[in-house]
Amino acid sequence: MNMSYFLRRHWLTLAFLTGCVVLLAGGASLIGDRLMERVTINLCINIVLVMGLQVFMGNSGILSFAHIGFMGVGAYSAALFTIPSQMKNMALPELYPVLAGLSLDPLLAILVGGLIAAVIAALVSYPLMRLSDAAAVITSFALLVVLHTVMLHWSEVTNGPRTLFGLPKYTGLLLAASAAVLAIWVGMIFKESRIGLLLRASRSDEIAAAAIGSNIPQMRWMAFILGAFLAGIGGGLWGHFITSFAPKAFFLKETFVILGMLIIGGPRTVSGAVMGTLIVTGTFEGLRTVENGLNRAELFSGQVIGLTEIVLALAMIAVLILRPGGLFPAREIGTLITLRAKGKRMNSSV
Amino acid sequence: MTTVIQFLIDVLSLGGAYALMALGLVIVYGILRLVNFAYGELIMIAGYVLYLMSGSGLPWLVMAFMGVLAAIATGIATDYIAFRPVRAKSVTAVLITSFAFSTLLQNAALLLVSPRPRPIPLPDLFSTTVEFLGVVTPARNLITILAAFILLSLFLFVMRYTIIGLAMRAAATNFRMARMLGVPANLVISSAFAISGLLAGVASLLWLGRIGSVVPGVGLEPLLIAFIATVLGGMRSLEGAVLGGFLLAFIDTGLNYLLPQDLLKFRDAFTFSFVILVLLWRPQGLIKGPASGDRT
Numbered sequence: 001m002n003m004s005y006f007l008r009r010h011w012l013t014l015a016f017l018t019g020c021v022v023l024l025a026g027g028a029s030l031i032g033d034r035l036m037e038r039v040t041i042n043l044c045i046n047i048v049l050v051m052g053l054q055v056f057m058g059n060s061g062i063l064s065f066a067h068i069g070f071m072g073v074g075a076y077s078a079a080l081f082t083i084p085s086q087m088k089n090m091a092l093p094e095l096y097p098v099l100a101g102l103s104l105d106p107l108l109a110i111l112v113g114g115l116i117a118a119v120i121a122a123l124v125s126y127p128l129m130r131l132s133d134a135a136a137v138i139t140s141f142a143l144l145v146v147l148h149t150v151m152l153h154w155s156e157v158t159n160g161p162r163t164l165f166g167l168p169k170y171t172g173l174l175l176a177a178s179a180a181v182l183a184i185w186v187g188m189i190f191k192e193s194r195i196g197l198l199l200r201a202s203r204s205d206e207i208a209a210a211a212i213g214s215n216i217p218q219m220r221w222m223a224f225i226l227g228a229f230l231a232g233i234g235g236g237l238w239g240h241f242i243t244s245f246a247p248k249a250f251f252l253k254e255t256f257v258i259l260g261m262l263i264i265g266g267p268r269t270v271s272g273a274v275m276g277t278l279i280v281t282g283t284f285e286g287l288r289t290v291e292n293g294l295n296r297a298e299l300f301s302g303q304v305i306g307l308t309e310i311v312l313a314l315a316m317i318a319v320l321i322l323r324p325g326g327l328f329p330a331r332e333i334g335t336l337i338t339l340r341a342k343g344k345r346m347n348s349s350v
Numbered sequence: 351m352t353t354v355i356q357f358l359i360d361v362l363s364l365g366g367a368y369a370l371m372a373l374g375l376v377i378v379y380g381i382l383r384l385v386n387f388a389y390g391e392l393i394m395i396a397g398y399v400l401y402l403m404s405g406s407g408l409p410w411l412v413m414a415f416m417g418v419l420a421a422i423a424t425g426i427a428t429d430y431i432a433f434r435p436v437r438a439k440s441v442t443a444v445l446i447t448s449f450a451f452s453t454l455l456q457n458a459a460l461l462l463v464s465p466r467p468r469p470i471p472l473p474d475l476f477s478t479t480v481e482f483l484g485v486v487t488p489a490r491n492l493i494t495i496l497a498a499f500i501l502l503s504l505f506l507f508v509m510r511y512t513i514i515g516l517a518m519r520a521a522a523t524n525f526r527m528a529r530m531l532g533v534p535a536n537l538v539i540s541s542a543f544a545i546s547g548l549l550a551g552v553a554s555l556l557w558l559g560r561i562g563s564v565v566p567g568v569g570l571e572p573l574l575i576a577f578i579a580t581v582l583g584g585m586r587s588l589e590g591a592v593l594g595g596f597l598l599a600f601i602d603t604g605l606n607y608l609l610p611q612d613l614l615k616f617r618d619a620f621t622f623s624f625v626i627l628v629l630l631w632r633p634q635g636l637i638k639g640p641a642s643g644d645r646t
Contacts (some may be wrong), residue, residue: 063442128629134385134585137445138577139629142622145574149619252570256453263446305465306457313454320443320450322434 006192013334017184025177037173040281043281044176047274050261051183052230054273056223057262059196061203064224065255066125066140067231069147070117072250074232074238076151076158078113079167082106082240087166093144094156106170117232118225125224129217139290144255151247157246158263165244171237179237183230187270188332190226195219200268233234253309257284264319266326271333281316284308307329355485360603361596363491367556369595371572372504372579374549376591377542378521379580382437384444388428388452389576390569392550393557396421397470397564397615398459400555413471418551424455425547429540452569459566467563476559494556501552502592505545508612509588514541524584572619581625584635593637 007014021044028040053067081104083091088100104112128139151158158164190196200215202209208214239245257280265276287308319326331339371393378386387584396417403413434453436443476490508595509515520528521538528536550572557563557572577597583594605617 005484061440061442063445128626131629132563134383134441134445135629136377137442138385138581141577142625146619146622146626149616153615153619181394258444258447265489297615306460309453309457310461313450313457315449317432317454320439320447323435324439324443 006024006189010188010334011194012337013271013332014185014188016333017271018181019276020274021177023182025173029173032347039281039285041171041173041176041241043178043277044173045171045234045241046258046261046277046281047180048183048230049234049258049271050265050277051187051270052227052234053258054227054267054270055187055190055230056058056220056227056271058267058273059191059199059203059223061136062140062220064140064227065137066121066143066147067227068250068255068258070121070231071226071235071238071254072147072151072247073117073120074110074113074235074346075118075245075250076113076164076235077232078106078236079164081109081112082168082170083166084201086280091164091166092157092159094159096156098156105338106168106240108219110233110240113239114229114232117235118229121228122221122225125228125276126217126221129220129224130234141273144251148247148251151250158335161247163244163246167243169240169242169243171241176237176241179233183233184210184274186226186230190223191270194217195222199223218294219253226294259310260316262326263316264326266328268325268330269328269332272326272328275328275333279327280312280337282317287311352485355483356487357603357607359482359485359487360497361489361599363494364603365599366494367553367595368575368579368599369592370498370501370549370553370556371576372583372591372595373502373588374546374553374571375576376580376585376588377518378546379551379585380588381525381539381542382433382444384433384437384441385448385577386428386433386546387445387448387573388432388455389546389550390571390573391452392421392424392428392547393554393567393572394564394566394569395424395455396551396554397558397568398463398468400470400558401463401468401564404469410471410473416554421551421554422544422547424574425543425550426540428458429543433539433543434536442584454564456569463566465566467565469518469563470558472559472562487537490556494559497552497556501549505549506548507539508545514538516541520624574622578621578625582628582639586634587637590635590637594635597636 024040025044028036049067049071052070053064056062056064056067080099081102085100085103089096124143128136128143131139152161154160191200198209198214199216199219201212202214202219206216235250259277261280262273263276264280265274266272289303291307321330328336374392375386375389378384385500399417400413400419403416406413428448428451432447433444436447475493476488478489479486480492481487482492489629509519515531515536517528518541520531520533521535525535526537540573553572561568564607575595578592579598581594582597583592584590601621601624602617605620606614607618
């Protein structure tokens with residue numbers, strides 16, 4: 001790919017999205033409010049995760065449920081390298097002795113977690129990439145269940161269904177924001193690369209794309225691996241932010257949230273993925289405040305839970321009915337801004 | 351000998367429930383080529399209706415009837431909310447709306463009832479054991495076999511000998527052609543969802559009868575079971591779904607009898623890996639359905 005052409009064509013989109021993340025992170029660190037900081041870190045990690053899903057789903061057009069599973073793989077793998085060895089006896093009492101001595105710098109460990117997720121994705125997914133439509137979705141769902149079952153029961157490495165604790169708190173605002181920006185750039189570059197272009201062609205018409213000689217399963221495979229890598233990184237970052245988690249964090253609920261962000265924003269564009277994450281995370285935090293307020297006021301006899309998911313579900317259904325491509329269905333935000341500016345100029349010259 | 355009979359009763363009763371679940375999923379898939387992710391919630395809804403009516407003092411059969419009715423109503427609601435508005439758009443869109451609808455129902459149960467398990471009323475018959483051919487077995491196993499047998503026969507009769515059954519089979523074979531010949535598409539699809547709800551409702555009674563209580567997430571396991579069974583047996587074929595259900599019950603029960611305890615907990619991972627392999631080997635499942643037509 002011609003990098004200078006890429007930059008010339010997409011500098012505005014990249015600048016806008018990077019600017020959004022930098023502004024939010026900068027604002028949060030200037031204000032210095034702890035809650036605000038937590039929300040922003042969470043948001044940045046979500047951007048990494050949503051970009052992981054977008055790389056595969058947006059370009060290939062195939063719905064994948066498995067990505068949150070790879071987030072879990074990344075989180076658990078990174079944890080193996082960063083839990084201090086004196087803690088490991090308690091956190092992972094059944095750990096294989098070979099793994100007990102492992103120790104890495106957290107940043108490296110998160111990268112290794114992403115790599116392990118990518119390797120596992122590469123091994124298991126190649127045959128699945130021939131499938132399309134419903135068969136592809138069901139197998140990816142099956143893959144999520146397999147990964148979840150393994151996390152739930154491989155007590156030697158994951159502490160079973162119990163909470164794994166003892167991870168150092170490493171992910172800060174700077175790291176999360178840098179990772180989000182990098183993920184955005186990676187997603188954008190992949191989308192405009194040769195593989196991304198061919199994949200998008202196969203999304204529009206699988207037969208025509210195959211006829212002009214693109215090896216579709218292989219392209220999908222590469223996108224899937226890249227997506228799993230990003231998901232694994234996201235998992236590692238999240239693990240070192242939240243510092244203790246259980247396998248149920250990487251299952252259907254999280255899948256639904258991440259998928260909702262991508263669908264509402266628009267899976268086909270990077271701008272859609274990022275904006276969807278911003279909007280949904282913002283709404284979620286607002287609703288959570290409402291939920292907590294309602295619970296504190298004790299207006300109802302029981303606890304108010306599940307409200308946020310209901311709103312997200314309704315929003316997803318509404319978006320898919322009214323605007324099936326999401327908020328940014330086809331064009332990146334930079335293109336939209338340029339087009340609007342051009343349109344104004346043309347109007348004023350008339 | 352008694353072990354064999356015991357094993358057979360276990361397989362048939364589990365397989366009966368599985369077959370009903372799988373059939374309910376595949377009847378919609380056969381016509382629309384779309385997986386209904388909200389299928390498990392039909393089972394949940396029937397359970398919650400039973401729970402809510404437990405204090406009413408009505409006879410159990412009436413409560414059970416209301417539960418099944420609620421499942422049918424929810425099935426039809428799924429069609430109207432999650433499927434009909436996006437049916438003509440992409441496959442992915444419908445999968446996501448049905449997934450969203452499933453989350454919606456689950457969280458509604460979470461919000462309106464409780465995240466904790468709620469007991470459901472069951473007749474005494476469900477908890478008694480009987481001796482059958484020299485084997486002591488819970489009566490509910492025999493009830494399950496009987497109920498599954500009756501419902502499957504009824505289903506077969508409807509599909510073979512009634513007009514709506516004929517229309518549904520026609521729509522499953524070639525939807526566009528059936529429409530051109532005057533089969534009303536919306537009616538066929540809604541009936542498929544209603545039948546799906548009926549099967550899920552009855553399966554719910556049998557399934558929850560084993561567990562005895564209902565939680566918001568109770569639908570996940572039946573959904574997974576229905577998935578595996580249909581994928582094994584054939585996504586497009588009704589006979590395949592029934593076969594898949596019994597085959598899965600056979601595998602599950604067999605693994606229960608054979609696998610050592612520390613591998614048993616990975617049973618789901620084994621069965622799901624098996625599903626992936628079957629899909630790779632035969633993407634259509636064991637029994638191939640009618641040739642595919644376009645869906646609209």
